[in-house]
Amino acid sequence: xxxxxxxxxxxxxxxxxxxxxxxxxxxxxxxxxxxxxxxxxxxxxxxxxxxxxxxxxxxxxxxxxxxxxxxxxxxxxxxxxxxxxxxxxxxxxxxxxxxxxxxxxxxxxxxxxxxx
Amino acid sequence: xxxxxxxxxxxxxxxxxxxxxxxxxxxxxxxxxxxxxxxxxxxxxxxxxxxxxxxxxxxxxxxxxxxxxxxxxxxxxxxxxxxxxxxxxxxxxxxxxxxxxxxxxxxxxxxxxx
Numbered sequence: 001x002x003x004x005x006x007x008x009x010x011x012x013x014x015x016x017x018x019x020x021x022x023x024x025x026x027x028x029x030x031x032x033x034x035x036x037x038x039x040x041x042x043x044x045x046x047x048x049x050x051x052x053x054x055x056x057x058x059x060x061x062x063x064x065x066x067x068x069x070x071x072x073x074x075x076x077x078x079x080x081x082x083x084x085x086x087x088x089x090x091x092x093x094x095x096x097x098x099x100x101x102x103x104x105x106x107x108x109x110x111x112x113x114x115x116x
Numbered sequence: 117x118x119x120x121x122x123x124x125x126x127x128x129x130x131x132x133x134x135x136x137x138x139x140x141x142x143x144x145x146x147x148x149x150x151x152x153x154x155x156x157x158x159x160x161x162x163x164x165x166x167x168x169x170x171x172x173x174x175x176x177x178x179x180x181x182x183x184x185x186x187x188x189x190x191x192x193x194x195x196x197x198x199x200x201x202x203x204x205x206x207x208x209x210x211x212x213x214x215x216x217x218x219x220x221x222x223x224x225x226x227x228x229x230x
Contacts, residue, residue: 004158033216044120045159045207045221091158097216103149103172104209104219106158 002027004094006107013082014115020067021077021110023092031097034068035104036077040088048090051075053097079112087114118142120222122208128228129198136194137225141210148191149219150183152176153205162206165191166213198229 003026013019025034036048051059051068058066063083067076079086092107121140129135141148146167151159162181164172167188177183180198185191195202205226209219 037221044223047218050218093158102147102211102216102219103161103164103174104151104159105161109156109158 002029002094002096002105004092004105004107006092006110008110009108010111010113012113012115013079015082015084017082018078018080019082019112021079021090021092021112023075023077023107025073025075025092025094025107027073027094027096029096033095033097034066034075035093035095036064036066037091037093037106038086038088039091039109045091049077082114084114084116087112120208120210120220122206122222122225124225125223126226126228128230130230131198131200133198134194134196135198135227136192137206137227139191139193139208139210139222141190141208142212142220145210145212145220146188147211147213147219148185149209149211150191150193151207151209153207153224154203159207162193195227198227200229203227203229 005024032053034051037045038048039045049061063080065078089109091109093104123138148165150162153159165185180196183193205224207224208222211217211219
């Protein structure tokens with residue numbers, strides 16, 4: 001069974017600084033997708049960034065980038081120039097590549113606080 | 117495009133009662149997912165529909181839980197004989213085939229069982 005682990009229950013960062021959230025996963029599959037989702041307080045979950053396992057290049061989306069280490073099964077999220085609006089619960093998620101289902105498996109989450 | 121909507125947003129019920137939640141996916145999305153999120157945890161998969169067919173169910177979906185998606189549009193999740201352990205946020209997500217497209221989440225229904 002696939003598992004996703006986020007070892008940092010809470011993180012904090014100063015506004016405009018950079019923070020890295022960690023995620024490791026366990027799978028026997030060779031082809032899969034990895035995601036970071038953001039869940040602001042009392043608001044719905046939104047996709048921040050995604051990474052296809054077959055791609056060696058790390059994904060980037062504006063201030064958000066990932067460090068994908070396939071052999072180590074590690075997938076960290078770096079947030080640059082942190083803003084107050086980045087404060088939220090962040091979930092790492094995994095999805096196997098297949099034509100049916102495609103359920104997401106989530107980690108436990110990391111609560112990010114951004115200090116002004 | 118109004119996004120995924122869920123109703124009600126909050127539900128308080130007494131143990132033993134039945135509850136039903138509704139999810140309206142994004143209009144053209146043929147895939148619909150239900151997840152459950154307990155406090156301080158990540159969402160856990162419950163079940164998945166492609167159009168009107170329920171194609172996958174988690175072991176978490178006990179026989180007290182039933183989900184439907186008539187006509188492949190909105191979906192309902194019913195919990196019979198609720199227990200305190202059912203207290204959680206129930207999230208709905210939808211996506212468009214093929215499988216690699218993004219899942220869009222609704223705001224969730226928070227269930228409290230007294």
